[in-house]
Amino acid sequence: MNICVFMSAADLDERYTVPAREFATLIGRGGHTLVWGGSESGLMKVVADGVQEAGGRLVGVSVEFLHTKARENADEMLITADLAERKAQLLLRSDAIVIMVGGTGTLDEATEILELKKHGLHSKPVVLLNAAGFYDGLKLQFQRMDAEGFLPLPLSDLVFFAEDGAEAMAYLEENA
Structure with a gap:
């Protein structure tokens, strides 16, 4: 599976690097491919x-x-003209997305x-990896959008909130 991971290029503390590293190990051990922003910095490097x-x-x-x-030793590296093209290529080259x-x-x-x-323009599974409760506020916002009718499909069909890498990978393997 080609797993796109959107993440920070900043240097972060263990609350975020340890769960990220655990998920990365699951990607590699599973024989999967990481599709990412290509940076050799921060969490992207980890x-x-x-x-x-x-x-x-x-x-x-x-x-x-x-x-x-x-990163110079990536198996493949594509350089796009702008951020819009980058996002399009990341989606195109992936089977699933983890944020x-x-x-x-x-x-x-x-x-x-x-x-x-x-809007039905892709049907790939999307997971928010909620390390250290980082996305708790966003989860509440999405739940409110869902409850108040702002989403045309159930929140559970749109995104899965995983508390750790094992839960994220299990979801992807069942849904990709």
Whole structure:
């Protein structure tokens, strides 16, 4: 399975790196491929290292203005012209999407992927990996959107909230 992971390129503490590394190991041991933003920085590096060390493949999709931060030993690396093309390529090259902790870029990627799914433009499973309760607030917001009729399909059909990597991988293997 080609698993796209959206996540931060920032250096983060163990609350976030340990669960990310555990999930990365599951990707690699399962013989899966990581499809990611291609960066050799922060959480992106932690996950890529974990996947590679566990025997998985790496497919990076970087963007021109960040190409100097792209991982050199990825199995494949594509450099896109802009962020919109990058997101499109990440979705195109994946069978499933996992959203880890991140800032505004990760949130932008997450909402676009969910919007596309909401409108039936893809049917890939989407998981929010809620490490250390990072997405508790977003989960509440989505539950409110669902309860008040803002979503045209049930929240459970749109996104799965996983508390750890094992739960995320189990969901993906059942739904991809």
